[in-house]
Amino acid sequence: MRGELHYDAVVVGAGTAGLVAGARLAEGGARVCVLSKGVGSTHLAPGTIDVLGYAPGRVSSPAGVFDEFVATHPDHPYALLGAEAVAEALRWFSATVAAGPLAGYEYVGGLEHNVLLPTAVGALRPSALVPETMAAGDASGEHVCIVGTRSLRDFHASLCAANLRRLGVDARSAEIEIEVDKADQNALGLARKFDDPAWRAALAGRLSLKLQAHERVGLPAMLGIRDPHGVWSDLEHRLGRPVFEIPTLPPSVPGMRVYEILRSALRRAGGRLVLGAEVVSSERSGSRVVSVATRSAGHDSVYAAPWFVLAAGGFGSGAIELDSRWATHERVFGLPLHGVPAVDQPRFVGDYLAEQPMARVGVAVDSQLRATDADNVLVAGAALPGAVPWREGSGEGIALASGSHAAQMVLAGAGAPAGAAA
C-alpha cells in the first residue's frame, strides 16, 4: 500500500456524468482525480445528447414540456436540477466540443426542438443536441438512401429503410462492398478506415454510382474516429449531397468521440483520470467520507479528498447491485437507495414493455443531489433515482446537468474544507 493521494475532489466513474464533473471541477481550479473501473456509458450510447424524448408521448420540445414534466415527476433528477441547469450544461458541452481535440466537429440543435433521427432498425428517435454528422438524418428531410455493407454485421440498411418507409420517410437502401481483413469487423474498425483520405476517396467513388439525384445518404455511424468533421465534410463534398450517420450497436463510434472530447477537457484543465481503478472500499468519519481505496494492477491506492462525486452509474455498471437474496446495495460507499420496491412487491414484471418496478432505483439524495447519508458525496448520472433514461431518452441531459451541478456545488463549497497537499 502506498501513501494517500490528496485531491480537492475525487470523482468515481468515467461515463458522461463523471467526466463532465471532473472536467468542470478542473476548469474551476480544483485539483481533481477521476477514478473508474473502466470506460463508461459513452461507448455504448448513440453519441447524441438526449434530454427528453418521451414523456411518455414523443416530445417535440424538451424546453416546452419541462415544467409540466417535473411537476408530474417530482422525484426525477430534472425536478431537482431545474431547466436552467440543463440549458447551461448543454451550452458548456457545445462549447467544450468546439474547443475539443476533434477539429471542426460540432453538435447542433438544442432544448427548443427535438430532431427525429433514424435508428439502425428504422425507428425515429428524438434527440435534442446531435453531432453535425447526424443532423441531416432528421425525418423532416426529403428522399434518403440508407447505405449498408455486408462487412458490418451491426447495421442492416434494408430493414432500416423498410421501417422508415412505414413511418412516411421516402427511403430506400443500397449496399456497398467494403473489403475487411477479418470478418467480424465493427464500426470502430471501419471508422479507422474512413479516417484515411485515399481509402475514403475510393469508397466515395464507388458509393456515388449507387445514388440517385437529390438523395440524402445515411450510413452507419462509422465516419471517422480521429477526424470525424474532416471525414463527414469530405464525403458531403465528394458526393455533393447531405450525408448522415446512424448510430448502431456498441461499440459506438460517436460515443467514443464524446469520451475523447470530455477526457481531453479534463486533462487540459489539469485533472487526472485513472482507469482500471475500481473503488473497493471507503473510509468515513461521521457523516463524511474521508477517502476511497482502489484496487488496480500492481497495487492498491488511497485517495483522500474533502469532496466526492459518485458518478459510477446504476445497475448497468454494477455500481448498484441486486444480489441473489434480492437485497440492493450501492457498492462504492454503501449509501442508502431510493425507489427499491418493498420486500413483498415485485421487482420485475413479465410484460417486457411495461415499466419495471426496479427501473427508477438510485442513490437517495437531498434537494441538492447530496447523498442523504454522506454530507460530502454528490451524486450524478445514472446513479440518481427517479428516471428511466433508456426509455425517456434523458440519459445525457441528466448526466450533463447533474455532473455540472456536482462540480458547481463542490466549487462553491470548496473554500470551507482545508485542502491538504498531495
Added chain:
Amino acid sequence: MATLSTDVLVIGGGATGAGVAWDASLRGFDVVLVDRADLAEGTSGRFHGLLHSGGRYAVKDPRAAEECIAENRILKKISPDSIEDIGGFFVTTPFDDPAYADVFAKGCRDTGVDCEEIDPKQALREEPLLNPAVSRVFRVPDANIDVWKTVWSMARGIQERGGRVLPYHEVVAIHRSGDQVTGARARGAATGEEIDIEARVTVNASGAWAGAVADMAGIEGVRVLPGRGIMIAMNHRLVNTCVNRCQMPTDGDIIVPIRTVCVIGTTDVNTDDPDDHTVIQSEVDAMLDDGEKLVPGFRQARAMRVWTGVRPLFEDSKAADTDSRDVTRAHALLDHAERDGVQGFVTITGGKLTTFRLMAEETMNAVSKHLGDERPCTTKTEPLPGSEDGETYRLGERLGRKESHLRDEQLVCECEMVPRSKLEQAIERRATTNLDDIRRLLRLGMGPCQGGFCIYRATGILHGLDGLTAEQADDSLLHFLRERWKGVWPILYGDQLRQARLDDWIFHGVLDVEHLPVASPQAETVAS
C-alpha cells in the same frame, strides 16, 4: 380443404413423436408428423439436457434404470452429434444420508449401470468447484444431449425418406368412423388453413397433452398428470461433469453442464394445466440454495435464465396424488384396440427423454400390427443424419471452426458462436420468420447476452434473405424479446441484471424498438 393421406399420422413433435415418425420411416411406412408448435418446443426442449446413465433410478425404479443404461449406450452410437459424453458423478454431500451410497452402488450393480467409486480427491481435481466436503463419489456414464439437434436430425431423416413434418399444425379434430380412427384435421398456425390427414393408424404422442388428444378421439380416461419442474441455466459451466446428489431423487439435486452453460434442476409440482409455465419465486430461491450444496458459491455465480418443463406422468391409481415423483417414470403404451375397442389409434406417453427411442420402437411394433405389416425396427443401429461419422459433440467445436475461418466467417451470435452462414442456412431450411425457432436450431441468443447483440443482426439478415416485410421483421424481433424476457425476469439479479440493463440501452436507447411503427390493422387481422 387440402388433404393428405398416409400410413401413420403422429401427433406430437417432441422427442417421442419424432422418434415414432423416424422409426416408421425407417420401417418404410409413409408418415406425417404434426405439432401444434415447433418441434421439441414443449417438454422435450424444456428439461436440463441430461442423458441418463440410469443411476438416478438405480434404487427407486430399477426397471427405469435398466432402460436408461441400455438407451444411453444406443443413443451415444446413433446420435453422437447431439451428445457430449461428459460423464457423471453421484456425490454424497454433508446434506445427504451417508447410508444411501452403498444402497446406490448395489442398485447400480443390480441394474447394470456402470458405476465406479472414485476417491473424492480425484473428483475434486476434476471438478474444483465441487463441494470439498463430499465423502463418497461414484462415476457413471451420464452425458448431455441437445434435444433440438436430435429431433431435427430425425425430422431431416423423415423428410429425406418422403415423410412430411408439419410444425405449427395443431390438431383440431380426430376423425372416427365407427370404431376406427381414420386420421385428424390440423390447422396451420401461420395461415389458419386446415388440412385433413387420412391415416391408417394415428399415434397420440402428445406427452402431457395426451389426455386432451385422446378425448378428441372420444376415448375416455387417459389421464396424464402433469408435473411441473423449474430449471435454471447458469451463464457458464461451473462443472464439466453431470453432478448428482447421491440420495433418493429430490428437488435441485443435479447440475448438468450442456454446451456453454450448466443447468440445475429441478422441482416437481403437480399442476392441472400443462401450459402453465408460472415460475414460483420460492422455488427459485430453494433451487439456488440447493446449488450451494453441490457448488459452494453458486449464488455468486451468474444465473441467466429460468424455465419450466412439464413431465407427462401417466397416472397410476395406486400412487399418492401428492407428489408426482411417486408416479411411475416408466412409459405407458395404450393400444386403444385392446383397451377401448377403437381401431387405428395408439397412445404413447410418460417415460423420459433418455428412453424416447425405446418408446418409439414399442409404439411402432404395435402400429405395425395394426397395419398388418410387421417390419423390423432398425433405430438401434441406424445413425441419425449428421451422426454418420460416429463422433460425439465436443465443446469447442464451434470455436475451432471459427478460428479456421477468421477472415471469411462472420459471427452473428458471439456467445454461442453462430456464424452467419449457419443462420442463413437455417432460415432457408426452416422457412420460418420466428427467431425463436431459429434459436432452438442454432442456440442463437441463448448465451449470456440473451440476444442483446445478435437479435438485431439476425432480424436484419432474416429481413434481407426472406424478403420479409418490415412488419414481419419487427414482429419477429419483438416476439423474440418478449419470449426471452419471460425466462429472464423471474431470476434477474447480479451480473445478469447488468446485462439486462445493457440490453435495455441497446433495444431502447439505441434502436428504440418500442417506437417501431405499429402493425397495420389489416396485418393483425391476418395474424389472428
